[in-house]
Amino acid sequence: MLEVSNLHAYYGKSHILQGVNFNVQKGEIVSLLGRNGVGRSTTVKTIMGEVAPQGSIKFKGLEIAGKESFEIAHLGLGYVPENRDIFPSLTVRQNLILGMKSTQTQGRWTIDEMFRMFPNLGERADVEGGVLSGGEQQMLCMCRTLMGDPDMIMIDEPTEGLAPKIVEQVANLLQEIARRGVAILLVEQKLSIALKISHRLYVMGHGKIVYEGTADSLMGEDAVRAEWLEV
Template sequence: MLDVRDLHAFYGKSHILHGVTLRVDEGEIVSLLGRNGVGRSTTIRAIMGDVRAEGSVRFRGEEICGLPPYAIARKGLGYVPENRDIFPTLTVRQNLLLGMKHARRPGRWTIDDMFRLFPNLGQRADKPGGVLSGGEQQMLTICRTLMGDPHLIMIDEPTEGLAPLLVQQVAGLLTTIAERGVSILLVEQKLTIALTISRRLYVMGHGRVVFEGAPGDLQGNDGVRKEWLEV
């Protein structure tokens, strides 16, 4: 479904990604791991068109590298940013409404679905997004992107700063999403949920992919873990 080959990305003159190659197939949860600064967030932002990039990014058979972000989103690629980017003056309900690409054509997910999955969000439906707690904002931002009915959703560090109970909730949500047919590319620093829910994973280092395999392969490979993951 998503086929990235030899992706290079630049912030101005800084050459951040040096030929990243990865793929996500239909129905998969794939994790992108690595230390801070190796280029995981940059990779998904480059795929989304938010960062100047060169190389090939094919989504559902179409080349999307070079398109503006809104055009890429309309092709069915969803993005959940690391800092959540909740619209603070708009209510929870309004945030979710803006996730929808067409006001009249609902996709796989309705607002009621979201409130059923997260009664907390339902209770705060008419409160401004800015007053929600960190965990609630994380749920809201994932749900908001889901409202756009993406085929593949790229999520940047959803468990950062969350209490263990909320981390489990996020893991549960991601598994539910995948069961309903949405593929996931998950950027994570914590190995915890990445290892439990992913089918495959990539490890990045210095702007490149340095390891590819299944969670079991990584768990058995101390060398890779020490060199590229542990502090």
């Protein structure tokens, strides 16, 4: 589904990504872990075309490095940014409508279905997005991306600042998304949700992938966790 090879990216003269290699297969949940500042968010922004890439990024066999963000999204790659970025002056329903790439075709998800899955959003369908709680905004942001019917989504720190109960809801939604055949690249700093739902995971350090394995194998690697993950 997604194949990233020797990916480099720069912010000015700072060399942030220094040859990142990883892949995500269809229907898989893959986590990209690491401490703050190691380049996790830059990786997804670079894949999405927000940061100029050097190297190869193949999505569904097509080279997408250098394409515009909207072209990448149209190919079926969704992105839920770290800051949630809902449109505060638009209503919940309008936020969801905005996620649809076209009104002509029906995707895997509908607005009514989203409201059934998240009754809180349904009850506040005509309320401006800006007044929702942090958890509701996170759900809205994920649902909005799903309305575009992506084949894969990249989610940056979805549990940041959320209460444990909401984190559980996020985990359930991610598993439901994967069940419907949508691949997920989950970018996380915390291990809890990633270990619970990921099929595979990568650990980043200093702009590179420093470990690849499964949740079980990572739990057996105390040295890796101590060096690259624990604070």
